[in-house]
Amino acid sequence: xxxxxxxxxxxxxxxxxxxxxxxxxxxxxxxxxxxxxxxxxxxxxxxxxxxxxxxxxxxxxxxxxxxxxxxxxxxxxxxxxxxxxxxxxxxxxxxxxxxxxxxxxxxxxxxxxxxxxxxxxxxxxxxxxxxxxxxxxxxxxxxxxxxxxxxxxxxxxxxxxxxxxxxxxxxxxxxxxxxxxxxxxxxxxxxxxxxxxxxxxxxxxxxxxxxxxxxxxxxxxxxxxxxxxxxxxxxxxxxxxxxxxxxxxxxxxxxxxxxxxx
Amino acid sequence: xxxxxxxxxxxxxxxxxxxxxxxxxxxxxxxxxxxxxxxxxxxxxxxxxxxxxxxxxxxxxxxxxxxxxxxxxxxxxxxxxxxxxxxxxxxxxxxxxxxxxxxxxxxxxxxxxxxxxxxxxxxxxxxxxxxxxxxxxxxxxxxxxxxxxxxxxxxx
Numbered sequence: 001x002x003x004x005x006x007x008x009x010x011x012x013x014x015x016x017x018x019x020x021x022x023x024x025x026x027x028x029x030x031x032x033x034x035x036x037x038x039x040x041x042x043x044x045x046x047x048x049x050x051x052x053x054x055x056x057x058x059x060x061x062x063x064x065x066x067x068x069x070x071x072x073x074x075x076x077x078x079x080x081x082x083x084x085x086x087x088x089x090x091x092x093x094x095x096x097x098x099x100x101x102x103x104x105x106x107x108x109x110x111x112x113x114x115x116x117x118x119x120x121x122x123x124x125x126x127x128x129x130x131x132x133x134x135x136x137x138x139x140x141x142x143x144x145x146x147x148x149x150x151x152x153x154x155x156x157x158x159x160x161x162x163x164x165x166x167x168x169x170x171x172x173x174x175x176x177x178x179x180x181x182x183x184x185x186x187x188x189x190x191x192x193x194x195x196x197x198x199x200x201x202x203x204x205x206x207x208x209x210x211x212x213x214x215x216x217x218x219x220x221x222x223x224x225x226x227x228x229x230x231x232x233x234x235x236x237x238x239x240x241x242x243x244x245x246x247x248x249x250x251x252x253x254x255x256x257x258x259x260x261x262x
Numbered sequence: 263x264x265x266x267x268x269x270x271x272x273x274x275x276x277x278x279x280x281x282x283x284x285x286x287x288x289x290x291x292x293x294x295x296x297x298x299x300x301x302x303x304x305x306x307x308x309x310x311x312x313x314x315x316x317x318x319x320x321x322x323x324x325x326x327x328x329x330x331x332x333x334x335x336x337x338x339x340x341x342x343x344x345x346x347x348x349x350x351x352x353x354x355x356x357x358x359x360x361x362x363x364x365x366x367x368x369x370x371x372x373x374x375x376x377x378x379x380x381x382x383x384x385x386x387x388x389x390x391x392x393x394x395x396x397x398x399x400x401x402x403x404x405x406x407x408x409x410x411x412x413x414x415x416x417x418x
Binding site: 016018021023025026027028029032033036037040043044047048050051052054055056057066067070071074086087089090091093094098129132133134135137138139141142 | 264265266267268269270271272273275276277278279280282283284286287288290291292294295297298301
C-alpha cells in the first residue's frame with residue numbers, strides 16, 4: 001500500500017469503490033452493492049437450505065440455530081403486531097439477518113479485504129455496507145413504504161388520508177376540525193419522515209463510528225494494537241447484534257403502529 | 263455522507279431478499295415449527311390419555327379379578343353342596359338296598375322254615391304212621407282207618 005500519512009490512510013479507507021456516472025444522483029457504490037448482495041444471498045441460501053430440509057422431528061444443529069432466530073423474530077411479531085400479514089415476518093427476519101451479517105463485516109481486519117482487493121487491482125474497498133448511508137436509507141425508506149402500505153391496507157386509502165388530517169389532534173366542531181387539518185398533517189408528516197431517518201441514521205452512525213475507530217486503531221503500532229483493538233472488537237459484537245436487533249424491533253413496532261387506529 | 267444511485271440498488275436488493283425470504287424461507291420454517299408444536303401437544307395429550315387408559319384398565323382388571331374370585335368360590339360352594347348331596351343319596355340308596363336284601367333273606371328263611379316244617383311234618387307223620395303201623399300191625403288196616411290216619415296227619 002502506498003499510504004504515506006495517517007490522513008491519506010483514513011481517507012483511503014473511507015472511499016467507496018464507485019462507478020462514476022453522470023446526473024442528479026451520480027456515482028454508484030460497487031463495494032456496498034456487491035458485498036450486501038453476497039451477504040444477502042448467504043443469508044437466504046442458508047435459511048432456504050434449512051427451510052427446504054426442515055423436519056418437525058428432532059432438528060439438527062444448524063436447523064436449531066435457524067429456528068432460534070426465526071422463533072425470536074416470530075415471538076416479537078406475535079407480541080407486538082396484532083394485524084395479519086404475510087410480509088412482516090419475512091421482512092423482520094431479513095432485516096435482522098442481513099443487517100447482522102453486514103455489520104459483522106466489521107470483524108474482519110480493516111486492511112484484509114482492501115489488501116486482497118488491491119491484489120486484483122481494486123484500489124478502494126469499504127467492506128461494511130451498513131456504514132454507507134445509501135444502504136441504511138435504502139432499508140429505512142423501504143420500511144417507510146411498507147408502513148404506508150400497511151396503513152392503506154388496514155384502513156383503506158380514504159381512511160389513511162383522513163387520518164393524516166384528523167389525528168393526532170381531535171376537535172369537536174366542524175370549524176375546529178378544519179383549523180386542525182394543517183397542524184395534524186404537519187405532525188403526521190414529521191412522524192412519518194422521522195421514522196426512516198432515525199432508523200437509517202442510528203444504524204449508519206453506529207457502524208460508521210465503529211469502522212472509523214477500527215481504522216484509527218489500525219494506525220497504532222502493531223505491538224500495541226491489541227490493547228485497544230481487542231476491547232473494541234468485543235464491545236462491537238454487542239453493537240453489531242444490538243443494531244440489527246433494534247432495526248428489526250423498530251420496524252415491527254412502526255408496522256404495528258401503522259395498522260392500529262389512532 | 264453521499265447519496266447516490268446506490269440507494270436504488272440497495273432498495274432493489276432489499277426488496278429481492280424480502281421476497282426470497284417470503285417465498286422460500288419463512289413459510290416452510292414457521293409451518294414446520296407450528297407442526298412440531300402441534301405434534302408435541304398431541305404427544306402430551308396422548309400420554310395423558312394413555313395414563314387415563316392405564317388407570318381404567320387397572321380398575322377393570324381388578325374388577326374382573328374380584329368377579330372371578332367370587333365366581334370360583336361360588337363354584338366351590340356349589341360343588342361341596344353337590345358332593346354332600348351325592349353322598350347322602352348314596353347313603354339312602356345303600357340303606358334301602360340293605361333293607362330290601364334283609365327283607366328278602368328273612369322271607370327266604372321263613373319260607374325255608376315253613377318248607378322244613380312241612381318236610382318234618384311229613385316225616386313225623388310217616389314215622390308215626392310207621393310206628394303206629396308197627397304197633398298196630400294187625401289191628402289197623404290202612405284202608406279201613408284212612409280217615410283216622412289223615413286226621414292225625416293233619417294234627418301233626
